[in-house]
Amino acid sequence: xxxxxxxxxxxxxxxxxxxxxxxxxxMVSSKHNCLTYxxxxxxxxxxxxxxxxxxxxxxxxxxxxxxDAAPAALTIIAVACCAVAVPIDxxxxxxxxxxxxxxxxxxxxxxxxxxxxxTRAVAEKHSIAIIEIITKDKCELTFSMSxxxxxxxxxxxxxxxxxxxxxxxxSGTTAEPKLVPCLHAGLLAAAKQTAMWFKLxxxxxxxxxxxxxxxxxxxxxxxxxLLSGGSVAFPxxxxxxxxxxxxxxxxxxxxxxxxxxxLAIAEKLVASSGLKHQLKLAGSGGxxxxxxxxxxxxxxxxxxxxxxxxxxxxxxxxxNLPSPGPTKPGTVGIPPSDTVIVVGRDGNELPPGEKGEIxxxxxxxxxxxLNGQELNQAAFSDGWLHTGDIGSLDKEGFLTLxxxxxxxxxxxxxxxxxxxxxxVILKHPAVAExxxxxVPHPRLGEDVAVxxxxxxxxxxxxDEFRRFMSTHLSWNKIPRRLHIMDSIPKGLGGxxxxxxxxxxxx
Numbered sequence: 001x002x003x004x005x006x007x008x009x010x011x012x013x014x015x016x017x018x019x020x021x022x023x024x025x026x027m028v029s030s031k032h033n034c035l036t037y038x039x040x041x042x043x044x045x046x047x048x049x050x051x052x053x054x055x056x057x058x059x060x061x062x063x064x065x066x067x068d069a070a071p072a073a074l075t076i077i078a079v080a081c082c083a084v085a086v087p088i089d090x091x092x093x094x095x096x097x098x099x100x101x102x103x104x105x106x107x108x109x110x111x112x113x114x115x116x117x118x119t120r121a122v123a124e125k126h127s128i129a130i131i132e133i134i135t136k137d138k139c140e141l142t143f144s145m146s147x148x149x150x151x152x153x154x155x156x157x158x159x160x161x162x163x164x165x166x167x168x169x170x171s172g173t174t175a176e177p178k179l180v181p182c183l184h185a186g187l188l189a190a191a192k193q194t195a196m197w198f199k200l201x202x203x204x205x206x207x208x209x210x211x212x213x214x215x216x217x218x219x220x221x222x223x224x225x226l227l228s229g230g231s232v233a234f235p236x237x238x239x240x241x242x243x244x245x246x247x248x249x250x251x252x253x254x255x256x257x258x259x260x261x262x263l264a265i266a267e268k269l270v271a272s273s274g275l276k277h278q279l280k281l282a283g284s285g286g287x288x289x290x291x292x293x294x295x296x297x298x299x300x301x302x303x304x305x306x307x308x309x310x311x312x313x314x315x316x317x318x319x320n321l322p323s324p325g326p327t328k329p330g331t332v333g334i335p336p337s338d339t340v341i342v343v344g345r346d347g348n349e350l351p352p353g354e355k356g357e358i359x360x361x362x363x364x365x366x367x368x369x370l371n372g373q374e375l376n377q378a379a380f381s382d383g384w385l386h387t388g389d390i391g392s393l394d395k396e397g398f399l400t401l402x403x404x405x406x407x408x409x410x411x412x413x414x415x416x417x418x419x420x421x422x423x424v425i426l427k428h429p430a431v432a433e434x435x436x437x438x439v440p441h442p443r444l445g446e447d448v449a450v451x452x453x454x455x456x457x458x459x460x461x462x463d464e465f466r467r468f469m470s471t472h473l474s475w476n477k478i479p480r481r482l483h484i485m486d487s488i489p490k491g492l493g494g495x496x497x498x499x500x501x502x503x504x505x506x
Contacts, residue, residue, distance in 0.1 A: 003016075004016050004017065004227070004228070004229060005188055005191070005192040005195075005227070007188070008184060008185065008188075009081070009165075009184045009188075010077070010080060010081050010165060010184055010187060010188065010223070010227070011041075011044050011081035011082070013188065013227050014026075014037065014040060014041060014044065014077075014081070014226065014227070015041055017037050017202070017226075017229040018036075018037035018038050018040065018041045020229070021037065021202070021229075022036065022037060022038035023036050023037075023038065024036060024037050024202060024229070024231075025037075025231045026039070026040045026226060026231055026232070027040070027070060027073070027074065027141060027231060027232050027233075027234065028205070028231060028232070028233045028234070028250060029070040029141065029233070029234040030234065030235050030236045030245060030249070030250065031068070031070065031138070031139075031234075031236060032070055032071075032138075032139055032140060032141040033139050033140060033141065035074070035141045035142065039142055040074075040077075040226075042142075043074060043078050043142055043143070044077070044078045044081045044082065046078075046144065046145070047075075047078040047079060047081075047082060047145060048081070048082035050144075050145040050147060051079075051082055051083055051145075051147075052082075053147075054129075054147045054149075054150045055150045056083060056107060056108060056147075056150060057083070058082060058083055058084075058163060059083070059084060059163050059164075060083045060084060060107045060108065061083075061084045061086050061104060061105065061106045061107050061167065062079045062083050062084065062085060062086060062106065062107065062108050062109075062110060062131065063086040063087075063088045063100075063101060063104065063106045063108070063109045063110065063119070064076050064079060064085060064086065064087050064088060064109075064110040064213070065088040065089075065090045065097070065109060065110065065111055065117065065119035065120075066090065066110065066111065066112055066133065067090045067091075067112075067117075068112075069208065069211065069212050069217075069234045069238055070141055070234040071112070071133065071135070071141060071143065072087070072212045072213065073208070073212040073218070073222050073232070073234070074141055074142075074143075075110055075133060075143070076166070076212060076213070076218060077222070077223075077226070079110070080165040080166050081165075084163065084164050084165065084166070084167060085165065085166045085167070086104055086106055086166075086167045087166070087168065087212065087213030087214075087218065088100060088101075088109075088119060088213060089211065089213050089214075090117060090118075090119060090213075092118070093118065094118040094121065094122055097118050097119050097122050098122045098125075098126075099176070099177075100169055100177065101119075101122055101123070101126065101128065102126075103169075103176065103177070103179065103371060104167065104169070104179065106128060107128075107129065107150075108128065108129040108130065108131050108147070108148075108150070109123040109128055109129070109130055109131065110131045110132075110133055111123075111130060111131075111132060111133065112132070112133050113132040113133060113134045113135075113146065114132075129147065129148045129149075129150050130148050131145055131146070131147045131148070132145070132146040132147075133145065134146055163183070164181040164182065164183055165182055165183060165184045165187055166181075166182045166187065166218070167179055167180065167181050167182070167370065168180040168182065168214070168215050168312045170312050170313075176371070178369050178371065178375065179369055179370035179371045180215075180312050180313050180366055180369065180370075181366060181368070181369075181370050182219070182315075182366060183366075183367075185363060186315070186363060186364050186365070186366065187219060187223055187315070187364075188227065189362070189363035189364040190219055190220075190223075190224070190314075190315030190316055190364040191219070191223050191224040191227040191228065192227075193315075193316060193336070193364065194220060194224040194228075194315075194316055194319075195224060195227070195228040197308075197316075197319045197321055197325075198254060198281060198283075198319075198321075198322060199322065200224065200225060200228040200230055200254075201228060201229060201230065202228070202229035202230055203230065203253070204225060204228065204230040204231075204253045204254060205225065205230055205231045205232070205233055205250075205251060205252045205253050205254075206221050206222070206224070206225040206230065206231075206232050206233065206252055206253075206254055206255060206256070207221075207233045207235070207246055207247070207250060207252035207254075207255035208221040208222050208232050208233065208234055208255075209221070209235065209238050209246070209255060209257050209261060210238070210256070210257060210258075211238060214312075215310070215311070215312040215315060216256070216285060216286065216310065219315040219316075220256055220283075220285075220310065220315065220316060221255070221256055233250035233251070233252050235250060241261075241264050241265065241268055243265070243268055243269065243272055243275055244275075247275060247277040247279065248275065248276055248277060251277075251278050252277075252278070252279065253278050253279060253280050253281075254279060254280060254281045254282060254283070255279070255282055255283070256282065256283030256284065256285065256308075257282075257283075257284065258284070258285070258286040258287060259284055259286070259287050259288065259289045259290065259293060260287075260433070260488075260490060262282070262284055262289060262293050262294075262297060262305070263290070263293050263432065263433065265297065266293050266296040266297050266300065267432075269296075269297070269300040269301070270296075270300075275300075275301075277301065279301055279303050280303060280322070281303050281304050281305075281306060281322050282297065282301070282303060282304070282305045282306070283305075283306050283307075283308050283319070284305060284306070284307050284308070285307065285308050285309065285310055285332075288307075288330075288401065288419055288422065288423065289305070289307050290423075290426040291329060291330070291426075292426070292427075294307075294329065304320075304322050304323060304327070306319055306320040306321065306322065306327065306333070307319075307320055307329075307330075307331065307332050307333070308320065308332055308333060309332035309333070309335075309399060309401060311360075311387060311389075313365060313366045313385060313387075314360055314362070314364050314365040314366065314385065315364050316364070317335055317339065317340060317360055317362075317364075318332050318333040318334060318335035318336075318340065318399050319332065319333040320332070320333040321333065326396075326398075328396070328398045330400065331394075331398040331399060331400050332398075332399050332400070332401060333398065333399065334396070334397040334398055334399070335360075335397070335399055336362065338361075339360060339361055339362040340358060340359070340360050340393070340399060341358075341359050341384070341393075342354070342355070342356040342357070342358055342359075342391055342392055342393055343356050343357055343359055344356045347381075350392075352392075352393055352394055352395045353392055353393075353394060353395070354392060355390055355391070355392045355402050356390065356391070356392070357386060357387065357388070357389070357390060357391075357405060358387045358389045358390070358391040358399075358401075359384040359385065359386055359387065360384065360385050360387055361383050361384050361385065365385050366385070367380075368380065388404055388405050388406065389401060389403075389404055389405070390402040390403050390404065390405055390408070390417070401419065402417045402419055402420065403417045403418050403419045403420075407437075407438075407498055409436075409437075409438040409446050409447075409448055410438075410445055410446050411441070411444050411445070411446055411447055411448060411476060412441075412443070412444035412445060414476055416448060416476070416477050418435075418436035418437060418498070419436075420473075420477070421436040421448065421450070421473065421477055421478075421479065422434050422435065422436050422450075424469060424472040424473055425450060425452065425469070425479075427472070428460070428465070428468055429455075429458075430454050430455055430458035430459065430460045431452050431453075431454060431455070431460070432452075432453045432454060432455045433452065433453040433488050434450055434451070434452045434453075435450065435451050435452075435488050435498060435501060436448060436449070436450045436479060437449055437450070437451070437498040437499075437501045437502050437505075438498075438502060439481060439502060439505055447480050447481070448477065448478070448479045448480060448481075449479050449480065449481035449482075449483065449501075449505060450479040450481070450482055450483065451483045451484075451485050451488060451501050451505075452482065452483070452484055452485070453484075453485055453486065453487060453488055454484060460482075460484060462482050465482055466478060481505065483501075483505060488501075489501065
């Protein structure tokens with residue numbers, strides 16, 4: 001396995017696997033015919049030829065806004081191998097897309113032929129070249145490109161081969177997203193690390209149920225298995241859970257998703273019987289995984305559910321490992337040596353057990369953001385990236401997450417971690433989901449509130465809730481406001497939108 005990563009670029013690794021076994025499967029999809037590694041190489045070469053003919057060189061920024069996950073993934077990978085792929089969430093509003101295209105200064109936009117959507121409309125409005133993806137028929141993943149005549153200002157010369165492969169946009173906490181440039185070398189380093197953690201090889205298949213235009217979906221559940229010589233499976237829908245399709249028909253050996261989707265899978269498994277699968281592990285990231293969900297999944301599927309820690313700027317940073325490797329529930333595993341430290345406000349490294357900001361470095365970590373010298377000065381120091389996450393390392397080296405610095409609730413000077421409070425609330429037998437957030441307070445500045453989703457046919461009285469919380473937490477951490485909701489607002493990456501809740505209930 002290690003030899004396949006001894007290359008400098010994504011396409012070189014893919015060609016390595018295609019040369020070793022041209023007929024091996026790279027992608028399977030419930031909507032399309034299987035795609036082999038030899039077909040994947042031909043698709044990459046076709047895209048490279050078409051872009052070159054149009055005057056779009058290796059540093060051209062090509063936005064990809066395709067709704068269906070499988071063709072979106074194929075287009076992003078093919079473009080990333082010969083130019084700079086800029087995945088765009090096609091579910092964004094026109095105003096959001098317009099902001100991103102302007103900020104990213106893209107040279108062209110990829111959309112499906114004949115499809116009218118907000119991205120196409122914005123591109124036409126601003127005279128950005130449109131590249132149409134044309135499939136032979138509905139069953140085929142492979143496609144041809146139809147490229148509009150590229151204006152002289154949009155033509156881009158070839159750049160050094162060490163250039164950027166993908167640019168992600170983080171949602172962040174500001175109106176303007178951060179632009180995250182991922183080099184070929186960084187993406188290869190991240191895939192190699194994932195393959196080592198989970199012992200991935202050509203026999204493994206990942207069920208990709210995270211959107212491919214976000215880092216978790218593309219770098220972790222698509223690139224990692226492909227660059228390991230394995231395959232990726234795409235279901236009909238990323239949100240409509242079909243246990244038989246996901247785990248029996250598509251036959252994955254592993255998957256990774258958010259705690260929200262894990263909860264939905266666990267609840268559906270209760271009502272199913274005799275599910276036959278080939279899973280050997282599942283990963284969980286993006287938010288803390290409730291212990292009850294983890295144990296229910298492990299019991300129902302007979303596999304390890306491993307929490308991991310990653311971010312757009314660095315892909316995966318740490319993970320609990322499959323048996324017999326080290327693992328500790330409630331943590332996100334042991335980071336590779338000399339890649340993660342926890343520091344205090346003075347910037348000095350903290351001893352085991354103490355909470356502080358997590359700093360990261362390594363070949364998988366980006367070197368800079370594309371938008372803003374001030375942003376880079378604040379985020380990078382002495383080779384370390386400031387994550388904005390609060391964490392602690394124990395004596396054994398396991399990393400525990402305690403929330404985001406900007407999400408910490410400042411209640412009259414007392415700093416309260418939403419994750420700590422959520423962990424307790426999720427122990428209540430009536431609660432399925434919980435999100436703790438800050439609300440304004442006239443005297444204290446901020447106070448603690450919580451939104452919960454109850455399990456079917458359950459009720460939760462405010463007084464009973466406070467009594468339960470008081471047996472686990474000090475009085476100042478108990479939420480003063482309890483909001484019972486049908487669902488928690490989330491981004492497409494699966495993360496709960498605390499800011500949205502604060503805005504609604506402020």
